[in-house]
Amino acid sequence: MTKYDKIFKSQKTSQESLSPEEAVAAIAVVTAIADSSIEDVDAESLAGILWEFEVFEEYSEDETTEIVDRLIGIVEDEGLGPLFNAAKASLSDELVLDGFAAGVIVLLDEEELTISNQKQPYLKKLQEALELEDEEAEEIIKEVIAAFQEAEDEEYADDEDETIAVESYNQQAYKSPLGNFTVPIPVDSHQGGKIQSQEGVVGFSDDFGTLLRIDYYPLPPDQIEEIESVGQEEYFQSILVDKYVPQAIFANIPDAKVEFTEYLEDTLEGAYYVLVNMPKGSTISKQENNGTAIRLDAYRGLLTFISGEFLYIVSSQRSFFNGETPGSFEEEAENIKDNILEFVETIEFT
Known part of the structure; x- marks a missing residue:
């Protein structure tokens, strides 16, 4: 027995x-x-x-x-x-x-x-x-x-970031600690809007899958020289595709993959855009019947450009709910890019 x-x-x-x-x-x-x-x-x-x-x-x-x-x-x-x-x-x-x-x-x-x-x-x-x-x-x-x-x-x-519920933030706009930009808060307190910030980055999210993020870096003289040497398109590609995406996305989501890239010569005096496919990589999760939480599939669009003395990477996420089927990569890339550009238009750079 x-x-x-x-x-x-x-x-x-x-x-x-x-x-x-x-x-x-x-x-x-x-x-x-x-x-x-x-x-x-x-x-x-x-x-x-x-x-x-x-x-x-x-x-x-x-x-x-x-x-x-x-x-x-x-x-x-x-x-x-x-x-x-x-x-x-x-x-x-x-x-x-x-x-x-x-x-x-x-x-x-x-x-x-x-x-x-x-x-x-x-x-x-x-x-x-x-x-x-x-x-x-x-x-x-x-x-x-x-x-x-x-x-x-x-x-x-959450321990690393400062997370603030929108209703607890006493201003209608977020101002960078370095004073390089101000942006109206794009999420609503009634939808669980949150502001997460730490040095060099601020993200806006809510309970419905919205994620808008601004990463910003002061440009030192040697980087400006590199841009002049290799050209803006090659420089942006190396920053976004070769450095940022592998470190910020691939390291956390091994199956993620860059599906679309585009240099926008006439946008923001030159910008570089990528679309990343992130299986099970959304910031939003769904609850399985056994009680476990599984992250949704998502696409992340990222746009890098220079304004003043700063390099910016602005990104937006699109999560797929309840078996929602995405369109072609080109269609999704265009829609997310338009969403990012609309958001960038609201940013006041100083």
Whole structure:
């Protein structure tokens, strides 16, 4: 008899009825108690984890906590095996993967982003009990780890940047700390508008996929000499295609690719434009049924030019929602370029 037979080989089933959503929560509760005790389970923390799942989007945090408390009560009265059997019987086919994901999240070491060797035997037993193939289980584990990694990355980025909600910003225009430009704020507080800034860059975003960003760099004398030597088109191409895009985009989105380039000789006294295809590279994510967040596909247009004594790179993102199909690269490039140029027209350079 193995350690987990009392859970996965129990012949008893709880008389308490469970909804499919409660069945997902029950697997999380069983997993949390399997190698510890009921007293060690923090119902509020466990409910907080579950509340991130799409299946609980209709529930408040308090309601989710009440569900967890009720499930813990069933374990106290009847044991882990009866609760697991009730959960398995109540779990709809669509939510089996969510149930496994709930177990994975409970077992995951959030600092190391791994599941320890000590917890692997339980996870394997859970997989077998839910009748999942190895490939299905491995994919869920990868998605859960990726979601935690993404959350860490976003938290780190938030620490690095100064992020201000538009409604908390007391001006209608943003002024660069170096005094080289002023721009009306292009996002709305009612749509979750935010301003993110750090030295040399400011970004404007909202909850609907808008991203407008201005990177700016003072031009030292040696760069001006290089422009005069190689010409503006070659210089802009080297800055944007050979340096900026690989460092700012390719380093974070390995599958990204430059799909379109264009030198605009008569625009802004010379400008260079590129369109980058970014699979799963949007700043906007969608929530999967198993609770993991997957970034949307997106295109990013970037325009570089010189104004005064500064080099600028202005970019705009287009995210694709709900299976939206993009047009041709040429069409998308033109539309995003027009959006950037309209934005640039609102910037007052000093």
